[in-house]
Amino acid sequence: MLLHGHIQEQPPASDLELHGYSGQTNFSDSLMVAPYRNRGSIDFVRLRSYFNALCSSAKDHLLALREDPSYFADVFRDIADHSPKMILNSRNWVYPALDTTEFLMVKAREVVIEAYTMFSVWKEIYEIVDQLVEASQEISHDRFSRLMCEFHRRIRKVSVLLSNMLHRYHLTSPNIRKFYVRDDDSLANIKIKLRPGEMCTTGEYQLVVSFQRLYQKTEDPLEDQALYHLLDHMATVMRNSKAAKDLMLPRLSELFGQLSIIGECIMHYSVWYETPQGYAIDKTVSHSHNEEFLKWLYQLDHCQLPVHSINPFRGKLAYPAHKVRNGTNVKIMRTAEANLDKFWDYVDRFYERTTGISQHSIIEECISEGCRMQRTPPWNEPLTTTPKPPEQQEYVHQPFSRIFHDASLQATGAFNKLVIQEKTKHKTSIPPQTFTLDRRAYKTMKTLFHNSYSDTGDFPKAIKWAEFKRAMVRKVLPSRSCRVQRGSSHRVMASMSTVVSTSTSRILTAIFRTLWQGGLGEGWSAYIDGMPTPLG
Numbered sequence: 435m436l437l438h439g440h441i442q443e444q445p446p447a448s449d450l451e452l453h454g455y456s457g458q459t460n461f462s463d464s465l466m467v468a469p470y471r472n473r474g475s476i477d478f479v480r481l482r483s484y485f486n487a488l489c490s491s492a493k494d495h496l497l498a499l500r501e502d503p504s505y506f507a508d509v510f511r512d513i514a515d516h517s518p519k520m521i522l523n524s525r526n527w528v529y530p531a532l533d534t535t536e537f538l539m540v541k542a543r544e545v546v547i548e549a550y551t552m553f554s555v556w557k558e559i560y561e562i563v564d565q566l567v568e569a570s571q572e573i574s575h576d577r578f579s580r581l582m583c584e585f586h587r588r589i590r591k592v593s594v595l596l597s598n599m600l601h602r603y604h605l606t607s608p609n610i611r612k613f614y615v616r617d618d619d620s621l622a623n624i625k626i627k628l629r630p631g632e633m634c635t636t637g638e639y640q641l642v643v644s645f646q647r648l649y650q651k652t653e654d655p656l657e658d659q660a661l662y663h664l665l666d667h668m669a670t671v672m673r674n675s676k677a678a679k680d681l682m683l684p685r686l687s688e689l690f691g692q693l694s695i696i697g698e699c700i701m702h703y704s705v706w707y708e709t710p711q712g713y714a715i716d717k718t719v720s721h722s723h724n725e726e727f728l729k730w731l732y733q734l735d736h737c738q739l740p741v742h743s744i745n746p747f748r749g750k751l752a753y754p755a756h757k758v759r760n761g762t763n764v765k766i767m768r769t770a771e772a773n774l775d776k777f778w779d780y781v782d783r784f785y786e787r788t789t790g791i792s793q794h795s796i797i798e799e800c801i802s803e804g805c806r807m808q809r810t811p812p813w814n815e816p817l818t819t820t821p822k823p824p825e826q827q828e829y830v831h832q833p834f835s836r837i838f839h840d841a842s843l844q845a846t847g848a849f850n851k852l853v854i855q856e857k858t859k860h861k862t863s864i865p866p867q868t869f870t871l872d873r874r875a876y877k878t879m880k881t882l883f884h885n886s887y888s889d890t891g892d893f894p895k896a897i898k899w900a901e902f903k904r905a906m907v908r909k910v911l912p913s914r915s916c917r918v919q920r921g922s923s924h925r926v927m928a929s930m931s932t933v934v935s936t937s938t939s940r941i942l943t944a945i946f947r948t949l950w951q952g953g954l955g956e957g958w959s960a961y962i963d964g965m966p967t968p969l970g
Contacts, residue, residue, distance in 0.1 A: 476702050478567045484695050485560040492553040496797075497804040499549055500778050503770035504753040506545070507746035512685060513548075514541045516606040518624045521616040529616075538741040543734050546781060550731055554796050555592055562588060586703050589696050594655050596693040597648045603689065604645040609681045613642055637675025644668045658704045662697045669694070727796060730789050737784045743773045764813035771809055875905035 498505045519529030519537070531537060562585050569578040604610055605626055613632050617625040634642070647664060650656050656664070668690070672679040682690065744750055753770045754763045786792035793801065871879060878901045 476570075476706055478563055478570055481699060481702075482560065482563045482567055485556060485563055488692065488695070489553070489556040489560045492549075492556050493800055493804070496549045496553050496800055499545065500774075500801070501807050502753075503751040503767075503774045504755065506744070506774055507751040507753070510541060510545055510744070510746050510751075513544050515608065516603050516685060517541070518602075518606055518616070518626060520606055520608075521611045521614050521624075521626060523616045533747060535741060538745060539739055542739045542741050542744070542777075543737070546734060547731060550794075550797060551595075551728075553800060554727055555595070557796065557800075559585075559588055559592065582703070582706070585699075586707075589699050589703070590655065593661060593693065593696045593700065594650045596689055596696060597650045597656070597661075600686065600689045600693060601645060601649040603685055604642075607681070607683055607686055609683060610642065610645075613638075635675065635677045637671055637678035638681060640671045641668060641675075641678040641681060644671070658700045662701045665690075665694050665697045727794055730785070730791075730794050733785065733788050734781070736788075737781070740777060740780055744777045759813075761813045761815070764810060767810045768812070871905070874901070878902055878905040 499509065514532075514537075517529075517532075517537075519532060522528060562581060566578065566581050566585060569581055572578065605614055613629055613634060614626050615629040617627065628642075644664060644667060655661075672682065742748075742750070750773050751770045753767055755767065757763050782792040878897055881897050882902070
């Protein structure tokens with residue numbers, strides 16, 4: 435149906451909308467809609483986005499290994515935990531020498547080789563797919579056919595690489611190695627087999643058996659359809675069985691996802707290869723992949739790396755970046771960074787000494803494209819400054835005390851008129867003043883300030899001006915020989931005493947002040963003689 439059936443004119447809508455559970459169209463969906471599609475079309479744009487993401491992830495992984503001590507320690511521990519020597523033997527013992535220099539050396543090489551290999555693999559496939567996107571639009575198919583041949587050969591090699599890695603790591607995965615047993619500790623190549631009598635569910639058993647079938651030899655790899663259907667069967671088992679899905683740890687899940695993408699590419703190529711355009715491909719064209727990179731890379735197997743300076747099990751890469759920065763923590767971080775730099779510097783110098791180049795062009799390009807490596811600066815103790823004494827403030831604002839302050843008596847603010855009490859002003863009593871007069875002057879003054887209610891006797895109803903003038907001149911005012919200056923005050927005394935009322939005292943005081951302020955000195959009598967007589 436895929437290759438020889440005629441193309442139908444109108445496909446069912448339900449078939450065209452089928453998608454995988456991951457949200458992307460897989461080969462099964464393509465098979466459903468194949469009768470309605472052009473059989474020679476491959477979505478290279480979507481494949482390019484897949485390989486671009488894988489290449490970026492491998493690049494970030496490589497740069498983080500060279501820069502971050504804590505990340506390097508986590509990866510080292512993860513690879514060491516997936517070692518075959520971690521599988522229990524028949525006596526339920528692990529390998530006795532897990533912390534030896536030889537064991538650490540092997541795991542350190544695996545960290546470097548795996549990071550370099552995966553970056554070069556995804557970078558090369560991404561470049562090929564990127565060229566296929568351009569070549570698919572060209573009229574001539576020569577370049578497109580040549581690139582398709584290279585693409586197929588490369589993804590076949592990558593499928594063998596990933597299948598073997600997935601087979602090896604599934605044996606030592608912490609959740610799966612309970613189903614296996616290690617035979618002999620003395621053998622160089624440890625033999626591992628299924629543990630007899632180990633209880634497991636149907637899904638777990640199917641998944642473990644599928645992992646064992648993934649192993650491929652370079653000379654005799656699995657067929658394209660066989661690899662794809664095996665991966666599809668494993669995905670179905672994990673989708674239907676929670677126990678089987680729980681066996682997949684992050685390292686296995688990542689490798690399985692990468693191998694699934696390669697399987698999709700292999701099946702798309704196999705369908706395209708059966709088209710007339712695919713028949714025209716010359717399969718004898720040599721693959722342009724540079725095998726020199728792998729030869730350069732595996733020289734590291736003969737290197738004695740300084741593993742004790744980066745041993746994460748001894749705290750050599752302790753990196754307390756999450757703690758408070760102080761002198762102690764900064765010193766620990768700088769020591770870990772120095773140990774990591776020493777390790778990578780030793781790797782580069784070893785390659786330069788054995789191959790003539792410290793970094794292959796692929797690795798050198800990756801490192802040069804990365805950002806500048808960040809390192810912790812030395813710790814500087816903060817400067818201790820003596821606090822300055824507080825300056826004398828000119829004004830200090832302090833609120834009134836609510837205990838001792840009566841808000842009803844304050845001069846400003848909101849007044850409560852209902853609580854303000856009216857104040858009563860008390861008059862000040864003024865003592866009466868006493869003037870001493872003779873009888874004649876007393877009679878004149880008594881007549882002038884007569885009070886009919888308190889005084890008795892017969893007093894004249896009028897006073898002559900001469901009598902008033904005599905009384906004022908002789909006894910009340912100073913004598914002629916006395917200089918009266920403006921503003922001076924004299925106490926008037928006479929031979930006879932009497933008490934005058936307060937009103938009378940005020941009138942006399944007003945009369946005296948008027949005469950004094952008029953400038954009366956010598957000749958004041960002349961001024962008085964000329965005054966008219968107001969009474970009588």
